[in-house]
Amino acid sequence: MSEAFSGEMSRALVLERFGSLPRLVERPVPQPRPGHTLVRMRAAEVGHLDLNIVDGRFGILPDLPAVPGSTGCGVVLASDTHPEGSLVRLGGKALGMRRDGCWADHALVPDAAVEAVAEGTDPALACSWFSPAGTAWAAVHAVADVQPGERVLVTGAAGAVGALTVQVAARAGAEVVGVVGRPGKLGHVPAPAKPVLATELSVESVGGQVDVLVDTVGGPVLRDALPLVRPRGRAALVGYTAGREFGVDLADFLLADVALLPVNLMTRGKEVAADAKRLLTDLRTGELTLAIERHGLDGLAEAVERLRTGEAIGKVVLEMG
Ligand SMILES: NC(=O)c1ccc[n+]([C@@H]2O[C@H](COP(=O)([O-])OP(=O)(O)OC[C@H]3O[C@@H](n4cnc5c(N)ncnc54)[C@H](OP(=O)(O)O)[C@@H]3O)[C@@H](O)[C@H]2O)c1
Numbered sequence: 468m469s470e471a472f473s474g475e476m477s478r479a480l481v482l483e484r485f486g487s488l489p490r491l492v493e494r495p496v497p498q499p500r501p502g503h504t505l506v507r508m509r510a511a512e513v514g515h516l517d518l519n520i521v522d523g524r525f526g527i528l529p530d531l532p533a534v535p536g537s538t539g540c541g542v543v544l545a546s547d548t549h550p551e552g553s554l555v556r557l558g559g560k561a562l563g564m565r566r567d568g569c570w571a572d573h574a575l576v577p578d579a580a581v582e583a584v585a586e587g588t589d590p591a592l593a594c595s596w597f598s599p600a601g602t603a604w605a606a607v608h609a610v611a612d613v614q615p616g617e618r619v620l621v622t623g624a625a626g627a628v629g630a631l632t633v634q635v636a637a638r639a640g641a642e643v644v645g646v647v648g649r650p651g652k653l654g655h656v657p658a659p660a661k662p663v664l665a666t667e668l669s670v671e672s673v674g675g676q677v678d679v680l681v682d683t684v685g686g687p688v689l690r691d692a693l694p695l696v697r698p699r700g701r702a703a704l705v706g707y708t709a710g711r712e713f714g715v716d717l718a719d720f721l722l723a724d725v726a727l728l729p730v731n732l733m734t735r736g737k738e739v740a741a742d743a744k745r746l747l748t749d750l751r752t753g754e755l756t757l758a759i760e761r762h763g764l765d766g767l768a769e770a771v772e773r774l775r776t777g778e779a780i781g782k783v784v785l786e787m788g
Contacts, residue, residue: 471499471545472495472496472497472498472499472505472544472545472573473495473498474495475495475496476493476494476495476496477493477494477495477496477497477571477572477573478491478492478493478494478571478572478764479491479492479494479534479567479570479571479572479573480492480534480535480536480570480571480764480767481494481532481533481534482521482529482531482532482533482534482535483531483532484531485521485522485523485528485531486521486522486523488521488767488768488771489521489534489535489570489767491764491765491767496572496573497567497573497574497575498575499544499545499546499575500575501547502547502577502578503546503575503576503577503578504543504545504546504548504549504555504575504576504577504578504580504581505543505544505545505546505573505574505575506539506541506542506543506544506555506557506573506574506575506576506581507541507542507544507572507573507787508539508540508541508569508571508572508573508574508787509539509540509541509542509554509590509786509787510539510540510541510590510591510593510594510595510784510785510786510787511536511538511539511540511568511569511570511571511594511784511785511787512536512537512538512539512569512594512595512598512782512783512784512785513536513570513762513767513770513771513774513783513784513785514537514538514595514598514774514782514783515706515708515774516537516598517535517536517537517563517568517570518771518774518775520535520537520563520564521535521771525564527561527564527565528564529563529564529565529566529567533563533566533567533568534563534567534568534569534570534571534574535563535568535570536562536563536568536569536570536571536574536785537558537562537563537564537568537569538556538557538558538562538563538569538594538595538597538598539556539557539558539562539568539569539570539574539594540554540555540556540557540584540588540590540591540593540594541554541555541557541569541574541590541787542554542555543555543581544573546578546581547578548578548581549578549581549583553583553586554583554584554585554586554588554590554593555581555582555583555584556581556582556583556584556593556594556597557569557574557576557580557581557582557594558580558582558594558597559579559580559736560576560577560579560580562574562576562580569594570764570767570785571764572764572787585751588747588751589751589759590786591759591761591782591784591786592747592750592751592757592759593747594784595627595757595759595782595784596743596746596747596750596757597743597747598627598628598732599627599628599630599631599757599782600631600743600746600747600750600757601732601735601736601739601740601742601743602628602631602632602705602730602732603628603631603632603634603635603746604635604739604742604743604746605730605731605732605735605738605739606628606632606681606703606705606730607619607632607635607636607639607641607681607703608635608639608739608742609735609738609739610701610703610728610729610730611679611681611701611703611728612701613636613639613641613678613679614639614640614641614678615639615640615641616640616641616642617640617641617642617677617678617679618641618642618643618644618674618675618676618677618678618679619636619641619642619643619644619677619678619679619680619681620643620644620646620673620677620679620680620681620692620695620696621633621636621643621644621645621646621660621680621681621683622646622665622680622681622682622683622684622688622689622692623646623647623648623682623683623684623688623706623708624645624646624647624652624656624657624660624662625645625647625652625655625656625758625780625781626683626684626708626777626781627757627758627781627782628683628705628706629645629681629683629684630655630656630657630756630757630758630781631746631755631757632681632683632705633645633656633657633660634657634755634756635746636679636681637659637660641679643659643660643661644660644661644662644663644673644674644677645657645660645661645662645663646662646663646664646665646668646688646692647662647663647664647665648664648665648684648688648709648777649664649777650664652780655758655780655781657756661674665688665691668691668692668695669695670695673695676695676696676697676700677695677696677697677700678696678697678700678701679696679700679701679702679703680692680693680695680696680700680701680702680703680725681702681703681705681730682702682703682704682705682706683705683706683708684706684707684708684709685704685706685707685708685709685710685711685713686707686708686709686710686711686712686713687709687710687713688709689702689704689710689713690713690714693723693725694723696723696725697725698723698724698725699724699725699726700725700726701725701726701728702725702726702727702728703728703729703730704727704728704729704730705730708777709777757781757782758780758781758782759781759782759783759784760773760779760780760781760782760783760784761784761785761786762783762784762785762786763785763786763787763788764785764787766785767785770783770785
């Protein structure tokens with residue numbers, strides 16, 4: 468098995484310096500070795516976590532040069548553990564962080580980072596659903612404990628986590644308001660949420676104070692949305708695309724009496740895995756929706772730009788053909 472792919476070439480996006488974009492290079496196909504699975508990649512997610520790593524702004528960083536990409540989907544070429552030819556999802560085990568990840572035509576990863584995926588699943592969905600579905604479930608159920616009849620405000624409601632949070636909260640019986648940062652996204656807030664523009668956020672536009680805020684945007688959006696939560700309400704904090712910091716006036720904070728609750732999928736991944744898998748079934752059948760933007764390996768620059776600026780709608784994925 469070890470010589471099976473010797474001499475064959477493969478494309479990979481290689482990060483040489485933090486803060487720059489990875490370069491598309493030709494390199495030999497990684498050679499299979501015990502305990503590892505060689506995968507022909509079909510799709511890989513470009514997520515905010517990956518961009519933080521590319522920027523060198525994350526707690527776990529690879530030695531360079533390195534191939535980023537924390538999650539992907541492909542077909543097994545060689546493995547002692549996973550059937551050859553099967554469709555698999557790659558994730559965990561510090562892929563794209565401590566070891567080479569998924570932004571390549573081929574990936575050699577630890578067997579434990581490989582999980583079977585139902586045949587026929589769209590590889591772009593298979594590689595990108597877990598983070599938004601798991602996070603949405605964790606925010607709505609595990610962290611904010613949304614109850615039927617409660618009013619829930621979701622920021623970044625046309626984003627990947629935000630759009631699924633809207634749908635999971637509505638399924639929990641909540642009345643949902645979805646906030647977006649630009650007019651072009653109003654039509655991308657999933658039903659049945661009421662869409663509202665962030666610049667027009669007020670108690671009136673939201674229809675009264677809410678019981679729960681799920682914030683996926685951070686910075687000034689969090690600052691403006693927090694006062695809309697009723698006393699003894701909950702605010703679940705998911706992301707910080709619009710800013711890593713916001714100031715808290717302690718007197719106002721105590722007066723408002725709103726619980727600020729972090730949502731961390733890394734610590735809650737196992738806890739929400741079964742529920743996230745049920746959401747994947749509904750995403751496959753179209754009962755739930757998750758928008759996906761698709762780019763080639765040679766389209767990384769555009770993919771990154773759209774994600775960084777917030778222009779992207781839903782998940783951003785590289786497809787390898
Ligand atoms: N805590 C966790 O465990 C966990 C898990 C998954 C994801 N996350 C984080 O959650 C956040 C959302 O993830 P996602 O996958 O839903 O991302 P996304 O699809 O890109 O959505 C984020 C939203 O933030 C707004 N935005 C993006 N860039 C911006 C910018 N430069 N300035 C201002 N607003 C901007 C956009 O909404 P508008 O245009 O409508 O404002 C965008 O739709 C990210 O920060 C991600 O890292 C956290």
